[in-house]
Structure formats: structure tokens, C-alpha cells
Amino acid sequence: MDEKIRKQWESNAEVFSNLIDGEGTPHHRMILNPCVERLLGDVKGKQLLDAGCGEGYLARHYAKKGAIVTAIDLSERLIETSEQLTESEGINVDYRVDNVCYIESVPNEEFDLVLSNLVLLNIPCLGDAINEFYRVLKIGGVLVFSIVHPAFNFYGPGSWQMGEKDPETNRRMGIFFKVDRYFEEKEYERYWKTREGETFPEPISFFHRTLSTYINKLSEAGFRLLELAEPVPVEDDDFFDRERRVPFFAVFKAVKE
Numbered sequence: 001m002d003e004k005i006r007k008q009w010e011s012n013a014e015v016f017s018n019l020i021d022g023e024g025t026p027h028h029r030m031i032l033n034p035c036v037e038r039l040l041g042d043v044k045g046k047q048l049l050d051a052g053c054g055e056g057y058l059a060r061h062y063a064k065k066g067a068i069v070t071a072i073d074l075s076e077r078l079i080e081t082s083e084q085l086t087e088s089e090g091i092n093v094d095y096r097v098d099n100v101c102y103i104e105s106v107p108n109e110e111f112d113l114v115l116s117n118l119v120l121l122n123i124p125c126l127g128d129a130i131n132e133f134y135r136v137l138k139i140g141g142v143l144v145f146s147i148v149h150p151a152f153n154f155y156g157p158g159s160w161q162m163g164e165k166d167p168e169t170n171r172r173m174g175i176f177f178k179v180d181r182y183f184e185e186k187e188y189e190r191y192w193k194t195r196e197g198e199t200f201p202e203p204i205s206f207f208h209r210t211l212s213t214y215i216n217k218l219s220e221a222g223f224r225l226l227e228l229a230e231p232v233p234v235e236d237d238d239f240f241d242r243e244r245r246v247p248f249f250a251v252f253k254a255v256k257e
């Protein structure tokens, strides 16, 4: 399974990096990232692990804010891209090819903060990853992770009933969001599209799980949940009409006591 997922991200590494383009998509910038930043709090001088860093834009962002950042990813190509982008910006991040489900390169109780942004919905081994985050955090350390909201995720049990295209925003209007088979935890494969509408070379695996599964895995590992956030767009833009009606992301903050 690890090998299949590694191959997916290796094949998609270039198009994924282009999609992120050093700053994330509009959904990331206008909905998710401000929430993640609030939950992480002041990162200055803190040891931060970016677990599943992709092309590393958040690792670079938090390094610029004064965190001492280590970043891991399963994909060698994404780690190479991250290293190149980081070097060109003249900042320092320690990148490693490693697996969030058994993090070989990190000893126990090394970090004040673990950030895992949009990764846990792409891995089969949720409980192992959360146990690993617990292991590498110091006592009092904080885990922040985000996922696409499992109740309203169109890769999982739901989808929008779409209406006409809105001429103002060029997006199709949402009539209502329908959810079914929410309790069926299973893998879906989906092809992403580039900003230009081209299909990615390989599908990406998504693992649908209920919200209670995520919360219970945190408790089983020993974490205490501090906040579960369902962020709304930070600007009152018509483009995000659908995302103001049902949550697009869920973000968890938990502490190792």
C-alpha cells in the first residue's frame, strides 16, 4: 500500500507542485491556512515538524516566521522540489524522505509542534500516524492537522447537487449538498486537475473516515483535543458561496499532556 501511494505522489509531484505554486490554491489561502495558523499560534523559536510537507510551502512559511522546521514526505521528488524552492528563498528547513506512519528519522519527544496539513485523509494507517505524532512531540507539545471535511467531502460520501453556472463567478451554483453512506469507511481513487483543467497523470487515494474515527484515534494515542475547527472563508467573496454553506475543511488541535 505504501508503495502504491508513494508512486502516485511521485508521478503527480510536478503537477501537484505547480497546482500549489508556492502558496496553495484559493481554497487553501482563503479558508484553510488562516485557521491552521491561528491554531498553531506563535511558532517563533519552536521546533516544528511538517509531516507530509508536499512541495514545502507551509514549511517555508513557518520557517520565515521563526520556527525551526523539519519537514518529511514520502515522495523523494517532492522533497527535492522543496529543497530547491527553500534554497532559492535563502531559508533553512531540514527535509527528509520519511513516512508519517513510522517516522524513522525522528527520535522521541523532539518537537513542540507537529503540523500535518491535508495528509491524514491520504494515508491508510491513520492510527499509526497519530501514534507517531504523539511519540515525536514533547510533553505539552501540540498537534495540528487538517483534512477535507469528511461529511461534506465530494471524494467520499457526498456531492453537491449542481445548478447553472454563475456568470459572475464562473462556478456552478450549489443547490444543496447530499450526503449518504457516511459510515462506510473506505478508499476512493480520484484524479485531480491542474489549474488549467488538465487531468493529473495518476489518481490519488483518499481514505474516507468519520469525524468520530479521527477524534477517537487522538484519544487512543493519548492526546487531548483542544479544538475542532470548521473554517469559513475569510472574505465575503461570492466565489465561495458553497463553502459558506457547508464546511470544506476540518482542522484539529490536540495536546500531548
Ligand SMILES: C[S@@+](CC[C@H](N)C(=O)[O-])C[C@H]1O[C@@H](n2cnc3c(N)ncnc32)[C@H](O)[C@@H]1O
Pocket: 005, 009, 020, 051, 052, 053, 054, 055, 056, 057, 058, 072, 073, 074, 075, 078, 098, 099, 100, 101, 116, 117, 118, 119, 122, 123
Ligand atoms: C495533499 S498533499 C499535502 C501536502 C502539503 N502538506 C500541503 O499542504 O500542500 C499530501 C502529501 O502527503 C504525502 N504523503 C502521502 N502519504 C505519506 C506518508 N505515508 N508519509 C509521508 N508523506 C505522505 C504526499 O506525498 C503528499 O505530499
